[in-house]
Amino acid sequence: MRYAYYTLAFLVILTLSVMGFRGANATRPPIELWPDMDHQAKYKPQAESKFFADGRADRAIPAGTVPRGRTTAADASYLRADEAHYAGKNADGSFVRGFPVPVTQQLVERGQNRYQIYCAPCHGAVGDGNGITKSYGMVATPTYHDARLRDMAEGELYNTITNGKNTMLSYADKLSPDDRWAVVAYVRALQRAANATIDDVPLEQRGGLK
Numbered sequence: 001m002r003y004a005y006y007t008l009a010f011l012v013i014l015t016l017s018v019m020g021f022r023g024a025n026a027t028r029p030p031i032e033l034w035p036d037m038d039h040q041a042k043y044k045p046q047a048e049s050k051f052f053a054d055g056r057a058d059r060a061i062p063a064g065t066v067p068r069g070r071t072t073a074a075d076a077s078y079l080r081a082d083e084a085h086y087a088g089k090n091a092d093g094s095f096v097r098g099f100p101v102p103v104t105q106q107l108v109e110r111g112q113n114r115y116q117i118y119c120a121p122c123h124g125a126v127g128d129g130n131g132i133t134k135s136y137g138m139v140a141t142p143t144y145h146d147a148r149l150r151d152m153a154e155g156e157l158y159n160t161i162t163n164g165k166n167t168m169l170s171y172a173d174k175l176s177p178d179d180r181w182a183v184v185a186y187v188r189a190l191q192r193a194a195n196a197t198i199d200d201v202p203l204e205q206r207g208g209l210k
């Protein structure tokens, strides 16, 4: 039993001598049993450099550099330089009116699908602001069917989805730029449907109206 105590005492002393007391000050660097790759000759971001004449470790991007990445034909948009398409804005910063992508049946159906997942819980299936969240106290969700939102530029609707607005959060992480335009197209369809007249219904279908 005595040897067990000796062994324990030896281990404690060994541990303390190698690792020291936690929180204790030391003037010498700690002994590192496994330094792994902790110490490397490298520059940290925005660090100073004595090597380069301008004193910066970060080098300026050479003129004419184009971002590389997903460069398949389907995603040649990596640069996202097209402001109208990716920000919903014209060159002068105003919001785009109309759509920078072709509006097809397929796009509107995609928009309906995304809308019902991401927007309908608050804005309601028909865009009147009466989503399920209303019954849980979220009463500030606006309808799309007032004049202000009907006259709003498509680019501004796109911008609201991208960046959010006041208490509404951004949906940029859930909807790709093209999906956002699809949702805008579907919002337009909802607005059109809520303000339709009998003349909008094809003749052969009017008989089915109640």
Ligand code: HEC
Binding pocket: 115, 118, 119, 120, 121, 122, 123, 133, 140, 141, 142, 149, 157, 160, 161, 165, 166, 167, 168, 169, 171, 183, 184, 187
């Ligand atoms: C969690 C609830 C919620 C969800 C989900 C939601 N919204 Fe909103 N939305 C709001 C609220 C609340 C406002 C009012 C914000 C304000 O102005 O205070 C709003 C405002 C808006 C407006 C009006 C902005 C303006 O200029 O006044 C638009 C357009 C809009 N949402 C579109 C969408 C679309 C499209 C989606 C789906 C991608 C969506 N919202 C998803 C809650 C939501």
